Amino acid sequence: MTTTPLQNDRFLRALARQPVDRTPVWMMRQAGRYLPEYRAKRADAGSFMDLCRNHDLACEVTLQPLERFPLDAAILFSDILTIPDAMGLGLYFETGEGPKFKKTVRSQEEVAALSVPDAERDLDYVMRAVSTIRRELNGRMPLIGFSGSPWTLATYMVEGGSSKDFRHLKTMLYDTPDTMHQLLDTLAHAVTDYLNAQIRAGAQAVQIFDTWGGALSTPAYLEFSLRYMEQIVAGLIREHDGRRVPVILFTKNGGQWLEHSACAGADALGIDWSTELSDARARVGHKVALQGNLDPNVLFARPSAIRAEVARVLESYGHGPGHVFNLGHGISQFTNPDHVTAFMEALHDLSPQYHQGIPTQSSDAYSGVK
Template sequence: MVKNDLYLRALKGETVERPPVWMMRQAGRYLPEFIALRDQYDFFTRCQTPELAAEITVQPIRRFPLDAAILFSDILVVPQAMGIDFKMKESVGPWLENPIRTLQAVEDIEIPNVDEALSYVYEAITITLEKLENKVPLIGFAGSPWTILCYCVEGKGSKAFDIAKSFCFQHPEAAHLLLQKITDTTIAYLKKKVERGVSAVQVFDSWGGMLSLADYQEFSWKYINQIVEALDPLAPVVVFGKGCWFALEEMAQSKASALGVDWTITPEMARKLTGNKVTLQGNFDPARLHSSPETIRKMVHEMINRFGKDQYIANLGHGILPNIPLENAEAFIRAVVEWKA
């Protein structure tokens, strides 16, 4: 049994003494101990070496009183397992030499045996659970099919993903086939993560906010919902869609245990759109961690008071930025831990 089950109780909607807290990208680049490993090993070596991934996962747990750990990995390990050869290019980020832009290219993609292709992730889970010693739950994650399609078609990061969107609108048959292949692989991947011991899973839809509501429903949400439906009997599922406040009403009708929200929506509006039916997670602006620790504490307490302590998980509205001072990250976490009604 997990000693600190606050996060899991919040996902179930139980009454809690305070909200649980964790930070998206908490296992990462703002920590000096992470930077030391980054200087020794390239990005995907860190992802694909179970001992390194486990070590990076537990680094913030050793340092801060967090209520959950999230496995260090990357959303692009799924397309890599599908034979889509992503690299991490210096000063560019994700890079695909031959983007997927034809029906034939999509048809050539095979759905992998995830047990073999992603075995290093499952080994990392086993090692991480040993290191955590049942202190806090471990979260597994994957990217949404739409977000992964964006990278596969664009071939790199983008501010608007115009090429990816145009591909979907010009070649919907190819787009839906690619989305379904990603979805099927992701479901198998996340099921295996649960089997290996993660307590919950989160789906990151980083680029869902690029779409209109109608296009979101067609090209993103219906695939995310397949993942939710498949995983719901096995573990709690959290869905985080950056910029996707316009879909919250529909998302709240799903079996998702929690919905992540970013800083572009107020707590009151998020509660209204979801009808108080689902746990919410968020939504502190990561850039606000550049404020003074005193201001951070004040703003965090206000955020909790507005969301309410129950059916709520305190988090950022997106991943922590790499240049955030450690004392400011700690101020955010401790503000939640020390919050009193």
């Protein structure tokens, strides 16, 4: 892919802890169900997975929020469960119940039978979406690729869908830890291949979503979740198209493990709203950038209250580089887009003061960051 100069590299510079003129922003579930134009396109597509598998439609819904809001990065429209689906488990969605699999993986024999998908062959629809989005962005802003973490993917594969107590998964963890490690190692190889394929297709940053890591005890998190994210980070392409490819790790409800996570080799950590940014920054020092952490439910409040909370989050992080503003965790399907506009306006008004006196450089300078 030919390198296109970035018109807006604010997001990438913040991840590199370089000076920016204001705090960059993107939102998890950025192309989510809160936009009426997304709901219309989803209806046209027929199903959620039909939407994901059509690269032109996936591109269209990825770009939809960029037409409404002055965001600083696009994120690929896809799902974290594409890898286990490519492993033959039969992903489907039931209204009101979320993702489900036709097959589960609960025994050593079932784990041993799994093979790592060829990302560029078995998940080619994702790579076509990445390359299509990158082409349509035409340097407007960077594109984020992503995957679920091995632990999070395993929760769905073993349970067969969403779970409140992870009964089958934790039974495997405690009764047959070797089998669990075998499953997680297979998934770590799959995620590494998948993210590297996205990078080759055009993703300029990648995020690993560890949605369910916070359900673990500290020893279990370190052994069964963080260990495998470290393995993935170590195997990722870190420079492509002449630019550094930053990696973000996000463990929901994982604020108690920030010191460990900051040593995993990633460029940034996502922080949910249960961890105060000032505390997080003090604990990780200059090791990583931080991404977060507005409570998404603030967006149901009045614009004045939204503005006040944006100000509080900015003040909590404080002055200087290394902050990407985000919701911690993701935007609700019931959010009024007008309230997202109020959020964006507040951030654009308030954040420059935290970067005053800090010179910025051209996007070409970022390409040399190592």
